[in-house]
Amino acid sequence: MNTKMAVIKEDDFNYDAVFEAAEVIRAGGLVAFPTETVYGLGADALNSEAVKKIFEAKGRPQDNPLIIHVADKDIKKYAENISPIAEELINKFWPGPLTIILSKSSIIPFVTSANLNTVGIRMPASKIALELIKASGVPIAAPSANISGRPSPTDFERCVEDLNGKVDYILGGNISEVGLESTIVDCTVNPPCVLRPGAVTLEMLKAIHKDIYIDPAVMKKPAENLKPKAPGMKYRHYAPKAKVKIIEGDLKKTIEKINEMVLNYIDENLKVGIMATDESLPFYKFGEVISLGSRKDLNSIAQNLFETLRTFDDKNVDVILSEAFIREGIGIAIMNRLTKAAGFDIITLD
Numbered sequence: 584m585n586t587k588m589a590v591i592k593e594d595d596f597n598y599d600a601v602f603e604a605a606e607v608i609r610a611g612g613l614v615a616f617p618t619e620t621v622y623g624l625g626a627d628a629l630n631s632e633a634v635k636k637i638f639e640a641k642g643r644p645q646d647n648p649l650i651i652h653v654a655d656k657d658i659k660k661y662a663e664n665i666s667p668i669a670e671e672l673i674n675k676f677w678p679g680p681l682t683i684i685l686s687k688s689s690i691i692p693f694v695t696s697a698n699l700n701t702v703g704i705r706m707p708a709s710k711i712a713l714e715l716i717k718a719s720g721v722p723i724a725a726p727s728a729n730i731s732g733r734p735s736p737t738d739f740e741r742c743v744e745d746l747n748g749k750v751d752y753i754l755g756g757n758i759s760e761v762g763l764e765s766t767i768v769d770c771t772v773n774p775p776c777v778l779r780p781g782a783v784t785l786e787m788l789k790a791i792h793k794d795i796y797i798d799p800a801v802m803k804k805p806a807e808n809l810k811p812k813a814p815g816m817k818y819r820h821y822a823p824k825a826k827v828k829i830i831e832g833d834l835k836k837t838i839e840k841i842n843e844m845v846l847n848y849i850d851e852n853l854k855v856g857i858m859a860t861d862e863s864l865p866f867y868k869f870g871e872v873i874s875l876g877s878r879k880d881l882n883s884i885a886q887n888l889f890e891t892l893r894t895f896d897d898k899n900v901d902v903i904l905s906e907a908f909i910r911e912g913i914g915i916a917i918m919n920r921l922t923k924a925a926g927f928d929i930i931t932l933d
């Protein structure tokens with residue numbers, strides 16, 4: 584397949600490219616596009632045949648439902664039993680990195696919801712995404728624009744890397760500001776339950792409704808027999824080709840431990856990557872070292888996480904040793920993605 588591409592600049596917004604891509608969506612084709620969380624791979628959410636192509640292009644398991652993206656807060660056409668709490672969440676956090684799970688209306692095909700009676704809905708904040716949805720005139724079903732199992736792409740080049748030749752159109756824009764996929768809140772239960780942590784943090788959600796909580800399965804190994812309610816959370820996800828290990832504890836001890844491990848791996852002729860922070864960077868002498876950003880700015884660490892995992896793959900490292908982060912605020916989402924990338928391989932220092 585010949586993939587058409589266009590990169591749109593915020594200060595010189597190219598509506599022609601958006602209209603061209605919208606035409607592809609209306610005709611049942613696939614368009615990758617930027618959002619503020621990660622890039623998405625979109626199709627007309629109401630067209631079963633179009634949605635099937637998303638699963639094929641990504642190599643995505645059929646039982647993993649898609650989020651539909653809307654350009655309007657009025658979602659009565661797509662969802663039923665919209666609770667007052669759901670409405671409050673929509674009013675407070677849309678457009679933005681929050682997906683709400685609700686009972687689906689009959690207009691949503693079962694291919695999109697992977698046979699569930701519920702549907703995930705999000706109104707993204709990215710201007711390109713919003714204009715694309717408006718011009719298409721339909722909600723756009725879009726998973727992250729990566730090949731299934733790889734870290735989600737946060738820029739145009741990474742989308743091209745995964746999807747060139749597999750989709751009809753790739754729209755490029757800025758680097759995704761958040762860098763992690765949206766927070767998912769199941770509003771079909773009371774109190775609502777967080778199925779995937781993201782940039783809309785538990786603290787922010789609790790300010791709307793104090794009983795909202797995080798599904799206990801979120802931070803645990805699937806083997807512990809707690810079945811995650813977001814089907815996608817059970818798959819090995821966010822994973823680079825290299826083996827990832829997390830070292831968690833006091834920063835000084837973490838640095839010592841990582842330095843000791845690096846030397847052992849080098850002895851075994853393995854190539855090691857270290858995911859460091861601005862604070863620890865000067866203390867690593869061996870291996871490929873990349874800083875995710877300053878510990879004082881967890882948002883920048885979130886933004887750089889997936890791109891850094893992919894950079895280590897480009898460098899063909901065998902093992903990635905990562906520092907851990909505080910499990911609060913967006914740190915919960917960072918640690919969720921990191922522990923999944925590591926297959927829950929965490930060394931806890933005392």
Ligand code: TXA
Pocket residue numbers: 618620621622623624647648649650682684696699701702703705707725726727728763764765767778812813814815816
């Ligand atoms: O930020 C995002 O949400 C990005 C951008 C493109 O919007 N999209 C995204 O989609 O991350 P995806 O498909 O990679 O992840 C969607 C997650 C999966 O874990 C899926 O199982 C879950 O949402 N999900 C979707 N619909 C659901 C439903 N009805 N019930 C429970 N979980 C659902």
Ligand code: MG
Pocket residue numbers: 726727735
């Ligand atoms: Mg994904």
